[in-house]
Amino acid sequence: xxxxxxxxxxxxxxxxxxxxxxxxxxxxxxxxxxxxxxxxxxxxxxxxxxxxxxxxxxxxxxxxxxxxxxxxxxxxxxxxxxxxxxxxxxxxxxxxxxxxxxxxxxxxxxxxxxxxxxxxxxxxxxxxxxxxxxxxxxxxxxxxxxxxxxxxxxxxxxxxxxxxxxxxxxxxxxxxxxxxxxxxxxxxxxxxxxxxxxxxxxxxxxxxxxxxxxxxxxxxxxxxxxxxxxxxxxxxxxxxxx
Numbered sequence: 001x002x003x004x005x006x007x008x009x010x011x012x013x014x015x016x017x018x019x020x021x022x023x024x025x026x027x028x029x030x031x032x033x034x035x036x037x038x039x040x041x042x043x044x045x046x047x048x049x050x051x052x053x054x055x056x057x058x059x060x061x062x063x064x065x066x067x068x069x070x071x072x073x074x075x076x077x078x079x080x081x082x083x084x085x086x087x088x089x090x091x092x093x094x095x096x097x098x099x100x101x102x103x104x105x106x107x108x109x110x111x112x113x114x115x116x117x118x119x120x121x122x123x124x125x126x127x128x129x130x131x132x133x134x135x136x137x138x139x140x141x142x143x144x145x146x147x148x149x150x151x152x153x154x155x156x157x158x159x160x161x162x163x164x165x166x167x168x169x170x171x172x173x174x175x176x177x178x179x180x181x182x183x184x185x186x187x188x189x190x191x192x193x194x195x196x197x198x199x200x201x202x203x204x205x206x207x208x209x210x211x212x213x214x215x216x217x218x219x220x221x222x223x224x225x226x227x228x229x230x231x232x233x234x235x236x237x238x239x240x241x242x
Contacts, residue, residue, distance in 0.1 A: 045073045046155060053163035057170045062163050066099040073152065076100060079144040080133075080160075083111065096144070115144075131157045135165050202242045209235035 049069045056062045063080075070078050078099045086092035094111040098104045109116045115128065131153050133141040143157045209231050216223040216231075223231070 042073060042152065045069060046152065049073075049156070050159045053159050054166075056163050056167060058167050059164065062160065062167060063097070063099055063102055066160065067102055070100060070156075073149070075145065075149060075152070075156075077128075077144070077146040080141065081111075081114075081144065082133075082141040083139065091139075094141075129153055133157060133161050133164075135161055135168075140164075199242060202238050205238040206235060206242060209238065 049065065052065045052069065053062060056065060066078065066080075070076075079096050080099050081094045081096040083091045084093040084095060091111045094109060094114070094116075096107045096109070096116055107116045127147045129145045129147050129150060131143045131145070132139045133143060140161075143153065143160065145153050212223070212231050213228070213235060216228060222228070
């Protein structure tokens with residue numbers, strides 16, 4: 001009887017262990033599927049964010065894109081700080097905007113007194129992630145996030161830095177084109193004025209020299225040969241300059 005009881009208990013224990021294994025395996029499979037789905041969703045949203053940023057040509061559009069896409073990626077704390085120089089200190093001041101809630105406006109403060117009093121409450125403990133914003137091998141600012149999605153922040157900041165650099169180059173190109181067009185208009189006005197100022201006396205010289213030559217040829221007292229040749233040269237050269 002003892003052997004039968006022990007055998008029954010062992011069988012029951014094995015059944016319980018097998019069921020526990022099945023439950024654990026099923027739970028792990030569901031967690032893995034959920035993880036894969038979340039990763040695919042996040043990767044898709046990151047690709048969409050990248051595509052939108054690549055087509056942005058000004059800062060306002062970049063901030064609008066971030067405010068629209070970051071919450072969909074479960075990112076609810078995101079601030080952009082741009083550095084400002086003062087004298088010999090290249091990072092003296094920071095201008096921070098909340099890209100999730102852009103209507104809060106800019107907060108300007110001394111960089112070394114981070115975090116600013118407005119966007120971050122100092123009454124409760126907090127943890128923030130700061131990632132430098134690099135543009136052409138120099139730091140122009142930084143992004144501030146929470147600590148929940150560390151694997152995403154680097155890619156987001158990289159794409160945002162590229163978008164801001166593109167917007168800056170586009171703005172410079174647009175301004176350069178405007179200046180070039182303005183210079184071309186000024187040159188055209190200058191040439192038109194100079195042309196008018198030069199043509200008026202040239203037309204007068206051409207007309208008067210032509211009249212003198214005609215009078216000499218048709219009159220009773222022709223000009224001396226040397227004088228006649230000089231006036232012909234003046235007439236010819238004036239026509240050429242005209």
